[in-house]
Amino acid sequence: MHRVTWFTAAGLGALVLAQPAAAQSPNTSETETEVMREMGTEIGSQAGFDAWLQDFRPRARAAGLSDATLDRALAGLVFDEKIVSRDRNQNEFTKTIWDYLDTAVSADRVALGQKAMQQHAALLNRIEAEYGVEKQVVAAIWGLESAYGSFRGDISTIAALATLAYDGRRAAFFETQLIAALKIVQNGDIAPDRMRGSWAGAMGHTQFMPSSWWDYAVDFDGDGKRNIWSDDPADALASAANYLRQWGWTKGAAWGLEVRLPQGFDYDQTTERVKKPVSDWAALGVTPVADGALPDHGLASVLLPGGHRGAAFLIFSNFQVIEHYNTADAYVIAIGHLADRLAGGPPIKSGWPRELRALTLDERLDLQRRLTAAGFDTKGVDGRIGPNTIAAVKAWQKANGRVADGYASLEVLTNLP
Incomplete structure (x- = not known):
């Protein structure tokens, strides 16, 4: 989809709520960059970047971009080696599911989300009516991606994408995104200096990559532009709802719920690849942590994201819909659980094996x-x-x-x- 990983390009809002101001910048530190240089890892240079931009222009023109657009958007771009360092080192940063959820669905995020939902109640109600996606789900994406719009990223999207395309590690992907971003500029929806977002090119309240903007962004406020960057979140939130709808969101169906597994449960069954009717899971002794019977929202799977000593979840097709936004189980569970909390639901009740750490x-x-x-x-x-x-x-x-x-x-x- 339009994410790189759940702990980098996605969830800028998770970072900003969890860390002090000095840690909120998506840039890698000078020390990290120097370490890479000392290790002999070639990062690139401004001269090399400038040469790459000249080589890129014919390909951009062949993709339908005008010289006027290229002159306007590419003039004065500066190669940012910190972005390259960040991209190459992202897999070194790992979190356990419980550490991630502690931040993603913190008490502060829930409280701020409920306040944001009250402030934008009319807008969210209209989006839910138009797209058939519950308002708390839309708000959860908003909260996790940009802390309800308070931290949308301040890096030039064009500069970031050009830097990453030049770097070459994932050149084809980032060049495609750069061309898509330049076409947005050419389309007149945003000026290049106002197209800003994360270090990896994700933009706006709901952190769309440029290709996702083309495929799913909508003009919900009727001003003729699909503006996901402005302080007004209308277009961005409606675009996120449209995204989920296009991937098959079922209104009224749960993404999943916390369950208890019986003694002696066959853990070979705990995988997204195993799907059974809810009646079969009930017959095996799976029960909801909350009171009542298991809801029947079609075929379901059981997940153990923290192993058998952590919480278990019964997940439905809406789980897979959120996966199109970001494939990481931790992210999907965070969105679903935050949405439940914003609707007044309880915290996860099961414990986690917190003495364990994530593998590097x-x-x-x-x-x-x-x-x-x-x-x-x-x-x-x-x-x-x-x-x-x-x-x-x-x-x-x-x-x-x-x-x-x-x-x-x-x-x-x-x-x-």
């Missing part, structure tokens, strides 16, 4: 290598704990008489040969 990138890579070498194929070594790695962890756990919950912990790593 090097440790995740090592885990995948060791699992595969031991005969539990992770189908690649990329440092991402996705379904294949979770399945490999489960298989190793079962073979070694451990609870097969698939949680990639330091204990699993240290016990692998």
